[in-house]
Amino acid sequence: MINDQSTPSLYTWAGGEAALSRLTEAFYRRVADDAVLAPVFAGMEAGHARHVALWLGEVFGGPAAYTAGRGGYEFMLAKHLGRGITEEQRRRWLTLIVDAADEVGLPSDPEFRAAFVSYLEWGTRLAVRNSAPDATPFHGAPVPKWGWGEAPPYIAE
Template sequence: MSASPAHTVEYIRYRVPAERAAEFLSAYARAAVPLAAAPQCVDYELARCEEDVEHFILRITWTSTKDHLEGFRSSEHFRDFFAHIRPYVENIEEMRHYAPTPVRGTGAATPTLYAWAGGAERFEKLTEVFYEKVLADDLLAPVFAGLAPEHAAHVAQWLGEVFGGPAAYSRAHGGPDGSGAHAHMVSKHLGKGITEPQRRRWVNLIQDAADEAGLPTDAEFRSAFVAYVEWGTRLAVYFSGPGAARPADQPVPAWTWGAAPPYQP
C-alpha cells in the first residue's frame, strides 16, 4: 500500500481572435460538462492571458496519459466534448502532456498548516498531552508499553513536517537524502496488530489533545488535521496487520489545506 501514482497534466495553448473569445468561452463552458463526467479527468481549468487576451491555456489533469489517449479519446465523453470545441482546433498552438516533478509547494500567501497551528511549540505540546492520555487509556496503553522517552518529541517532529514545517524528522530518520523517513515511521507499526477500536480511540484522543494543547479550532484547519489523522491511522492499521512489509522509501507525506482554504477575515 502506497501513495497514488502521479497524474499527468495536459496543457493546450490557444490563440483565439478577440472577436471570437466570447463564443470560445461559451463553447468550453458546454464542453466542460462531458469533460468533468469523464472518469479519466481529475480536474481542469481554462485561463486567459492578461497581457495578450487572445491567448488561452487549458489545463487538464488526467489519471494518466494512457487513460487520456486510450480511454477518454475512445469514449462518448470525448465525442460530446469534441463536438463543442471542434471549431477551435485550428486555433491550437501547442498541446502536450507534462509529468509532475518533486518541485512544488505553496507560497507565503497561503500559510502552512504548521504555521497556522503555531509551529514547533504547539506540536510538542500536542504530543505531550496526547501521550499522557494514551498511557492512561486502557485500550491504547498496551500498544505503547515501554514507550521510549523521546517518542513524543519524534512524533511532534513528524507531524510538524507533515503539516509543512521543517524537515527535522527526515533529517534524523530518513537516511542520507531523507527519502526513507516515511518507511521509518511506518515500520514502527509492523506486527503491532492494531485494531479498529484502537485506531478510533487514537483518533479521538488526539483530537481531545489538540483542544487542550490550543491548536486552532477553525473548521478549515481542523478538517485538514482530522483528514491526515484518519489517513495516517488507517495506514498504521494496514501496516500493523499480518503479512505487511516495510514499504519502499518515499518522502514524508505533505499535507495542506483541503477544499476549504484558511479563513482569514
C-alpha cells in the same frame, strides 16, 4: 483553492513546533491512562512524543526534522510493521489526539480541523493496514505533505 505564498502552512497555522510538542505531550499523557492504548505504547522510548511532534511538523509543512533525525517514512513505517493495530485502537488514538488538540488550544477553526483530522484519518488507516501481519506496505515513500485541501483558512483582509 488558494495555493500561494500568503497562505500559511498547517504547521504555521497550528503554532509550529511548540504547539505540536504541547499536543503530543498532552496526547501521550492521555495514552498512559487509557485502557485501550496504554498496552500498545508500553515501553515506548522517552523521546517518543517529541518524535511524533517532529513527524507531524514535517507532514504539515514544517522543517524536515523527522527525516533528518530519524530517517523519514521508512523509519516510521518500521515502527508499525507487525504491530497488528486494531480498528478500536485506531479510533481511540484519534479520539485522544483530537481531545489533546482541544486541551492545548490548537486552532479550532473548521478549515484547520478538517485538514488536521483528514491527515489523522488517512495516517491511522494506513498504519492499521501496514501493521497487519500479512501487510505488504509500499517502501520508499516520502513523508507525506499535508495541506489545506479545498478549504484554505480564511484570512481577513
